[in-house]
Amino acid sequence: MRITVNRKGDRIYPDPKRVITRFFEHSEIRAKSIIQKILDMNENEAENALNMGLREFAKRHRNITKIFMINFSKTIHYINELTGSHEKMSQIKRLLIGSFFTMEYSIESAALFNPSIVEHPDQNELEEGQKRIIVSFRATGESHISSIVFRSGIIDKDLNLQFDPRGNYFGEAEIIKxxxxxxxxxxxxxxxxxxxxxxxxxxxxxxxxxxxxxxxxxxxxxxxxxxxxxxxxxxxxxxxxxxxxSHYEIDFSQDTDISERIIFPVSKTESNGIE
Missing domain, CATH: 1.10.150 (DNA polymerase; domain 1)
Incomplete structure (x- = not known):
């Protein structure tokens, strides 16, 4: 059976400003040098430096302090080597150290392609002939590492596609080990x-x-x-x-929009990206 395909004028373009956070792994010498400088700060100096980082990162990331604390936890072995224990360190200095080990990664800086469409599980509050859908894209970022991003939208009875407004933040999944x-x-x-x-x-x-x-x-x-x-x-x-x-489950927070969700490489088998 012949099927006529008509190309629509809808376009989705990559946005290099869409970023997620990654752990910034310094060399051991560099890492210890950064941590020691923060340890030598008084609390006011540390708080002022932290506030500068918060003002910058908070514009683009949800709950950035949680991210800083996660990245701080990955530096504890350095801190224990330098001081013997991290237990008495103030919350401000913990967050500041975490910020120095946090970097941003542009998800769509290289390309956005390979769309795939499925029916949305929620088909409520639609007019006759409408269908709510989810579209996934392969996003290629810095170093050409691929991930998967999503958009939702509605197709009407005349096959016109209207995408929903995009969310402001990316919400990474929790990996279920x-x-x-x-x-x-x-x-x-x-x-x-x-x-x-x-x-x-x-x-x-x-x-x-x-x-x-x-x-x-x-x-x-x-x-x-x-x-x-x-x-x-x-x-x-x-x-x-x-x-x-190579097999794992991921779970997204219920308060994230589908357009804010990203599946980023996790396992060693995905080190070059998700195909």
Missing amino acids: GYEYDKKEFIVILHEHDIFNDISTDILNQLGDFFFYTDLSDTIKKAQDTKKLNLDQQKTLKQMMWLAK
């Missing part, structure tokens, strides 16, 4: 990668029909510690862990 695996599905994946063999079967026989990443990891470690494994078996176990790390 305790992902539960279905053994039957995992076996299918092992077959696809040609590693369903004696050692992988032995590992899975020790697990239930559903299992968590930690269950798999502990069982594999036990096998590595107690069994005499040949090179092929060792390779299989490494590949099983690699596959497990």
Whole structure:
């Protein structure tokens, strides 16, 4: 059956001003130098410096202080080496250190393409002939790392598409590390990668029909510690862990608009972006 396709005039353009935060990993020497300078500040100096950062970052990010604290937590080992303990450090200096280890990443600076459309689960409050939809795009940013972004809109009975206004902030997902695996599905994946063999079967026989990443990891470690494994078996176990790390769940806050949600690379298998 012939289908006539008419190109519409709607355009979605990449916006290099759309940014998310990432952890800024300095070299050890640089990191310790930054932290020491902040430790040497008095509280007024630290507060003034922090307020400057807050004024700048808060324009583009929701709950920036939470982000600063997350990034501060990744520097604690440096602080403990310098001072012996981070426990007595003030909240202001914690936030300031976190800000110096926070950078912005432009999600759409290179391109926005590969649209894909699905029906929105919420079809309420629409006129006759209208359909609410969600469109995903592949966004390519700095260093050409790909991620997935979204827009919502409505198609009317004449097939005209109207996109909803875009949100102001990006809301990154929470990564659920305790992902539960279905053994039957995992076996299918092992077959696809040609590693369903004696050692992988032995590992899975020790697990239930559903299992968590930690269950798999502990069982594999036990096998590595107690069994005499040949090179092929060792390779299989490494590949099983690699596959497990490649599967995870993400969860977005309910108060974020679909246009503010982004799926950014997480696992090592996605280090060059999400295809």
